[in-house]
Amino acid sequence: MLSKKTRYALKALVVLGKNFGEAPIQISRIASEEHIPKKFLEQILLDLRNAGLLFSKKGSGGGYGLVKDPSQISVVQILRITGGPVALLPCVSLNFYQKCDECENETTCGVRDVFVEVRDATVKILSETSIADVIRREKNLVEKFGL
Amino acid sequence: MLSKKTRYALKALVVLGKNFGEAPIQISRIASEEHIPKKFLEQILLDLRNAGLLFSKKGSGGGYGLVKDPSQISVVQILRITGGPVALLPCVSLNFYQKCDECENETTCGVRDVFVEVRDATVKILSETSIADVIRREKNLVEKFGL
DNA sequence: AAAAAAGTCTACTAAATCTATATGCTTTGT
DNA sequence: ACAAAGCATATAGATTTAGTAGACTTTTTT
Numbered sequence: 001m002l003s004k005k006t007r008y009a010l011k012a013l014v015v016l017g018k019n020f021g022e023a024p025i026q027i028s029r030i031a032s033e034e035h036i037p038k039k040f041l042e043q044i045l046l047d048l049r050n051a052g053l054l055f056s057k058k059g060s061g062g063g064y065g066l067v068k069d070p071s072q073i074s075v076v077q078i079l080r081i082t083g084g085p086v087a088l089l090p091c092v093s094l095n096f097y098q099k100c101d102e103c104e105n106e107t108t109c110g111v112r113d114v115f116v117e118v119r120d121a122t123v124k125i126l127s128e129t130s131i132a133d134v135i136r137r138e139k140n141l142v143e144k145f146g147l
Numbered sequence: 148m149l150s151k152k153t154r155y156a157l158k159a160l161v162v163l164g165k166n167f168g169e170a171p172i173q174i175s176r177i178a179s180e181e182h183i184p185k186k187f188l189e190q191i192l193l194d195l196r197n198a199g200l201l202f203s204k205k206g207s208g209g210g211y212g213l214v215k216d217p218s219q220i221s222v223v224q225i226l227r228i229t230g231g232p233v234a235l236l237p238c239v240s241l242n243f244y245q246k247c248d249e250c251e252n253e254t255t256c257g258v259r260d261v262f263v264e265v266r267d268a269t270v271k272i273l274s275e276t277s278i279a280d281v282i283r284r285e286k287n288l289v290e291k292f293g294l
Numbered sequence: 295a296a297a298a299a300a301g302t303c304t305a306c307t308a309a310a311t312c313t314a315t316a317t318g319c320t321t322t323g324t
Numbered sequence: 325a326c327a328a329a330g331c332a333t334a335t336a337g338a339t340t341t342a343g344t345a346g347a348c349t350t351t352t353t354t
């Protein structure tokens with residue numbers, strides 16, 4: 001399962017993506033629109049900024065904005081920044097690898113082999129999907145099912 | 148990430164699968180072979196038994212065994228019994244659905260839409276893969292990379 | 295019949311992680 | 325100077341997970 005942190009990050013980036021190119025948006029606005037605790041969101045946006053995804057502006061009229069086009073930010077990137085585990089096993093994770101301490105010889109582990117396949121399928125989808133795609137999907141869904 | 152419980156369950160079922168049709172295997176043997184805390188494994192095997200996957204026999208010469216052929220037990224089944232989350236979002240889970248409390252209209256959520264796709268890909272792989280397949284993979288890996 | 299070998303069941307504790315809040319600070323615009 | 329915003333770190337609270345303990349039941353062996 002993704003953490004709340006990751007989920008909030010995704011939601012926030014979608015909001016910012018819709019607003020790309022315009023004036024920065026305040027944390028408090030995103031927080032209230034998306035029902036995210038403001039202080040928690042602060043930390044999250046800070047992480048995303050420190051990772052180079054967002055710019056920020058202090059003072060009146062300040063806020064956050066995307067540094068690059070939403071089509072250039074993949075969902076998998078966001079999971080990684082916010083520490084969301086993509087792989088279902090630590091020994092299979094590309095970015096947060098850890099030995100499974102119960103497992104002797106990893107290279108011949110059949111269970112691991114299956115979850116490598118799962119990881120590949122997941123990474124494929126999430127790296128091919130950008131924030132812009134998420135926004136597009138949302139639009140399609142609204143058209144399909146009405147607001 | 149899968150819980151240790153789920154991982155231990157998978158490991159144990161592989162051992163039992165290799166032994167299908169023969170005399171039952173003792174918890175303590177699986178525990179020491181697979182480096183799993185014995186008491187913890189007890190609970191796990193009990194769950195798997197209560198779910199109808201294993202039979203057990205008490206007393207000397209007792210132990211656990213698979214009820215059906217390892218080709219008839221899918222990996223996804225095991226995750227579900229041991230409570231391992233297949234979906235990455237609660238609002239996307241087929242068997243453990245929960246509303247994302249920050250999300251207003253689920254039907255038009257673009258993030259959700261993406262993770263439905265991820266879930267489908269994952270479920271496909273894990274439901275098409277049986278314990279027998281895991282054993283087969285292990286065998287292939289051993290041949291490929293040596294013991 | 296007694297003892298030993300194994301699984302059954304429930305409760306509890308400890309550790310880790312996640313979520314959220316608090317507090318004070320810095321920068322920027324008016 | 326003041327207010328509006330973000331920056332940074334610390335800490336508390338809640339939840340979940342992992343593991344342990346102990347007493348009980350069934351079956352086999354002696």
